[in-house]
Amino acid sequence: MTALLEKGSTVGAIAAPPTIFYRSEIIDGVKIFYREAGPSDAPVVLLLHGFPTSSHMFRNLMPLLADRYRVIAPDYPGYGGSDAPDHATFAYGFAHVTDLVDALLARIGATEYTMYVMDYGAPIGYRLALKHPERVTGLIVQNGNAYEEGLQQFWDPIKAYWADGSPQNRAALEHLVTLELTRFQYTDGVADTSRISPDNWIIDQALLDRPGNRDIQLDMLHDYGTNVPLYPQFQAFFRDRKPPTLIVWGKNDVIFPEVGAHPYLRDLPDAELHILDTGHFALEDKLDEMAPLIHDFLDRTLWQ
Structure with a gap:
């Protein structure tokens, strides 16, 4: 080992990976967990996760952006490390x-942000944009519908549930929170599933599978109809504000298929x-392609 070091090996040249911090804030009595990395004074990249996951979905992307950006990835109530209050006493809905x-972003001083929106993260991000259009410095859209x-x-069965929230229509969607469907969301349309952890x-x-969480998810599925x-x-915001936008879309997604990507244009x-x-x-499959696209987009749009 000493000899190797004396020959000037690359050991000393390896850059230290950025530190990821795992934090939480109490917002309106609810613990909201979030991951954060990068310089505190850098432009903010807000990562908004989809169903049925959490900020965990951004665990590999965050270190690749944290060299120049303050990266923040919250968990919604009922997801990841955030509290999951009983759905009988807590309103699980997108608003x-x-x-x-x-409120979390205000608490931690994130007053402007480029948003990465995916799945549920899209309507949450776009609702944020309607509230504070001046705060949005850009959009990264990945399989998120508008x-x-x-x-x-x-x-189709979810639309039936929106129209009639009967116990029968609710029960018809319980397969969406099973292991079979969760695995399907990660592996369907992927050429090499050995790339998926x-x-x-x-x-x-x-x-x-936590007690009560199935009802939380079914409440959220029902409320998704309020986004439509x-x-x-949302579209008027796009036209009026014209935020710089990068769309990176998995074309084999049956939940949010490619046909939903092109109307953004x-x-x-x-x-x-x-x-x-x-x-x-x-x-999970294309980080090696997506991360350079995302970093290059941020570098071009946020450092002018």
Whole structure:
């Protein structure tokens, strides 16, 4: 070993990885967990996760952005490390979640942010944008919908539940919180599933299987219907504010299929669109392609 060091090996040249901090704040009596990395005075990149996961989905991306950016990834109530109050006493809905995320950002001093939105993170991020359009410095959109064209066959039983929240229609969606469906979300449409860590569905399912969490998820699925009437307002935000936008979309996703990606260009004609040969959780399969695209986009749009 001494000889190797004396020859001037690259040991001393390896850059230290950034530190990821695991923090929480009490917002309106609810513990909101979040991951944070990067310089405290750097431009903020806000990472908004999808269903049924948490900020865990960004664990590999965060270190790759934290060299130049303050990266913040919160868990919504009922997800990850955040509190999961009983659904009988806590309103699980997108407006409420957005308000809590907004309050968290105010608490920790994130007054401007480029948002990475995915799945549930898209309507939460776009609701934030409607509240504070001046705070949004850019968008990174990954399999997150804002157009009715994107709600295809997969959504038919969910639309029935929106129209009639009967016990029968609610029960018909219980398969969406099973291990089979959780694993499917990570592996479907992926050419080489050996690239996908089983930790993903093991961790997600363990959290889904907590007492009471199934009802939380079914409440959120029902409330997702409140986002659709806001699509015209989301689209007006795109047209009026024209935030720099990068779209990186897994084309094999049956939940948010590729057809939902292209309408963004109607309202954001200068958006950069990259269609990737992968599925729903594209970061698990295509991080090596996505991270350079994202970092380059941020470097070009946030450092002018």
